[in-house]
Structure formats: C-alpha cells, structure tokens
Amino acid sequence: MGVAAANNKRHGAYAVVAITKHGVEIARRLGGALAGADVYYTDKFARGDEAKHGIRLFSGNVRALLPELFARYDGLICIISLGAVVRMIAPLLKDKKTDPAVVVIDDKAEHVISVLSGHLGGANELTRRVAAILSARPVITTASDVQQTIAVDLFGRQFGWEWESADKLTPVSAAVVNEEPVAIVQESGETGWWPEGRPLPKNIAVYGSIAEALAARPAAALVVTHRLLAPEEEAILQNGVLYRPKVIALGIGCNRGTSADEIEAVIHETLNELRFSMKSVKAVCTIDLKKDEQGLLEVVNKYRWELVAYTPEELNTVSIEAPSETVYRYTGAYGVSEPAAKLYSGADRMALVKKKSGNVTISVALIDHRRRKESEPCDGLSSLRQEAVPAKRL
Numbered sequence: 001m002g003v004a005a006a007n008n009k010r011h012g013a014y015a016v017v018a019i020t021k022h023g024v025e026i027a028r029r030l031g032g033a034l035a036g037a038d039v040y041y042t043d044k045f046a047r048g049d050e051a052k053h054g055i056r057l058f059s060g061n062v063r064a065l066l067p068e069l070f071a072r073y074d075g076l077i078c079i080i081s082l083g084a085v086v087r088m089i090a091p092l093l094k095d096k097k098t099d100p101a102v103v104v105i106d107d108k109a110e111h112v113i114s115v116l117s118g119h120l121g122g123a124n125e126l127t128r129r130v131a132a133i134l135s136a137r138p139v140i141t142t143a144s145d146v147q148q149t150i151a152v153d154l155f156g157r158q159f160g161w162e163w164e165s166a167d168k169l170t171p172v173s174a175a176v177v178n179e180e181p182v183a184i185v186q187e188s189g190e191t192g193w194w195p196e197g198r199p200l201p202k203n204i205a206v207y208g209s210i211a212e213a214l215a216a217r218p219a220a221a222l223v224v225t226h227r228l229l230a231p232e233e234e235a236i237l238q239n240g241v242l243y244r245p246k247v248i249a250l251g252i253g254c255n256r257g258t259s260a261d262e263i264e265a266v267i268h269e270t271l272n273e274l275r276f277s278m279k280s281v282k283a284v285c286t287i288d289l290k291k292d293e294q295g296l297l298e299v300v301n302k303y304r305w306e307l308v309a310y311t312p313e314e315l316n317t318v319s320i321e322a323p324s325e326t327v328y329r330y331t332g333a334y335g336v337s338e339p340a341a342k343l344y345s346g347a348d349r350m351a352l353v354k355k356k357s358g359n360v361t362i363s364v365a366l367i368d369h370r371r372r373k374e375s376e377p378c379d380g381l382s383s384l385r386q387e388a389v390p391a392k393r394l
Helices: 021-033 066-072 082-092 123-134 143-147 169-177 210-216 231-237 260-274 294-303 325-331 337-345 382-387
Strands: 014-018 037-042 056-059 075-079 101-105 111-116 137-139 182-186 204-207 220-224 240-244 248-254 281-287 306-310 352-357 360-366
Touching: 014 021, 014 066, 021 037, 021 075, 021 123, 066 075, 066 082, 075 123, 082 101, 082 111, 101 123, 111 123, 123 137, 143 169, 169 182, 169 220, 169 240, 182 210, 204 210, 210 220, 210 231, 220 231, 231 240, 248 260, 248 294, 248 337, 260 294, 260 352, 260 360, 281 294, 281 337, 294 306, 306 337, 337 352, 337 360
Parallel strands: 014 037, 014 075, 037 056, 075 101, 111 137, 182 204, 182 220, 220 240, 248 281, 281 306
Antiparallel strands: 101 111, 248 360, 352 360
C-alpha cells in the first residue's frame, strides 16, 4: 500500500476516505464543502487533478491506511460499508476519551451514520454537519440525543467545564436516559446549559443546594460548583458527577524574577484556604508590566489559563479596598491584584481582597453568571468597560 507524497503535508481535522466510484464523487464534494477535511481515495479512480485540490491517493487495501488516519485525525468520514469499517477500526480502539470520531456514509449519500465517539469525539455533531452538506439523513443512536435529554459527558462542555472525575459518567448517564430521578445542583457557572423554552425532562429536577438534593434521595446527581465539597456533602457523589465551571479570576502581583514554583505554591495554598478548586480557575489577571514575567507565564501555560494584563490607567478605574501609594510609585497603579481580578470578573465583592505571601500578592474573585448575560465577555463590568480601554489579552 502506498500513499501519495501529498500525504506528508499539513493535515486538517478530518479524513474523508472513499474506495468506490460513487464514493469518490461524495468525497470530492465533501472536500470542497467541509472545512478541515482531507480527501483520500484509491488511485484506481484518479482524475489527474488531485494534486491541485490537495487530494491524497493511495494504492492497495484501505485497511492498511486506516491505522495511520485513525491516529492522526480528529475524525474519520468513511464512504465504506458500516460492517467493513467496524472490522477495520476494531483493533484500533483504545478509549472513548481519546478515540477519534468515526462517521460512515453509504454509497448513495442517503444516510450519514455516527459510529464511534459520538459525544466526546464529536461524531454526532460531525454527522449532523456532513448530513446537512449532503442533504442526507443523519443516523444518531446515542440515547441522550434520541431522547433529547442531558448528555452527561457533554454537560457544560461548551463553557469549558471539567469533570472532577469520570468514574461515574456511565452510571449517571444510565440514570438520565432510563428516566430515573436525577438531581442537578448548580452553585456557579454559566446558566445556559439547557435550550431556552424547552422544559427539562420530568425525571430531572434542579435543587438550590446539595443538602436539598440529598434530602430528595435521587438516583443520580450532576453537581456544578467551584467549591471543594464538605465531608457531609460527599454522599451526593456516590452516583454523581462533579463539574468544575471556570469562574475563578486570580489577581496576581509579584516581584520581578519570582519563580513559577513560588507563584504556583501561593495559588495552591490560597485556593485550599478558600476551599476552591484549581480546576475552576479561568484566568490570571495582572498589570501589563508583568506580561512578560517568566514565572507567571510558566504557571499559566502549565494550567492553560488565560493571562490578562491591564494598563495602570485601567486598574485605576476600579474602586479598591486597599490602595497603595508605594505600588503607585513603582507601577502607576494604586493596586494590581485586587483591581485586576475585579476588572476581569465584574465582581462587587471579592472572595479574597488581597494576601501577601513572600514575593507574591494574590486576590481572588468569582464570576457570577447569574448577574450577566450569557453573551457578555468576562472582561469586567459593563460600566467599567465603557470607561476603560479593553484589556490586553495575551
């Protein structure tokens, strides 16, 4: 089996694979309409214009090509019979959290079938996109999609929420689709996780606190909070999934040359004192003088946090509890950590106004999505945004 030299070029997100005459027509159509799609088909049906269109040709059996594509792409779109695809990918399967999406199309482009990694891998959404392009019928069999209920493994994913643990995803999902009583407790995070105007399924109820949910004795629970749970609350997770919304804004000031280890240690210590989860940190906010601080850059890169730097003028638009003439003489701002966290979060009250530890000053604020529109960017209060130049985002 050989693959054309074009195969070594930079690739997109999806591989479209065809082995029949009609399949090649469908593949070429998708290659021109689906962003990020690379087309592969057998050289038996070469037309001579493949290099011009970036199409990859292969010779021999497609079975030899699939392992490479399976490892390289986020999704495979195979215009091959479903049974053949299942046999070819079976030895390649590893884990639902890492396997790529696999979608199959019949030779007349009448049906587009989601085969593998429907939720986490995005095969269901890819199926809908491909079906729309081809005017075909999408075939999706995951129970939560069919029943139009909550997909536990995708809950809050559009907002960047993280699971504390994936251990209970399967039994909690089973409770949802089997219409057993399910509790949702949300203490923080975006509120638009369910389509507006559509009632929740009857088996799902929203509770104001973990204590209320526990009293209702649900079969399963979805808990959304930035807090570390108290021991008496842990029972909710016996058959529950804990989601960490990105709602914590850290304001950080530090002396020049402060190490990443020291900055990280202060963050860990402070959040533990507040009983907050590191997984709920959304951004580190500081003054623009620190935008190139190596230790700070190492920490935000390690955790993939956003780094936001404000000018002294922006920071001075914020009313703070602890203004400092000393800080002003060195930076031009009356404070760094407190106003930076306030600007980003839009919070009136701080979870932690300011704490000095060694070479690091830290402030902590929470983003309250109940007070802001879902479409509003998280870069400060509306009133402040109109007065100040938009923050620099690094």
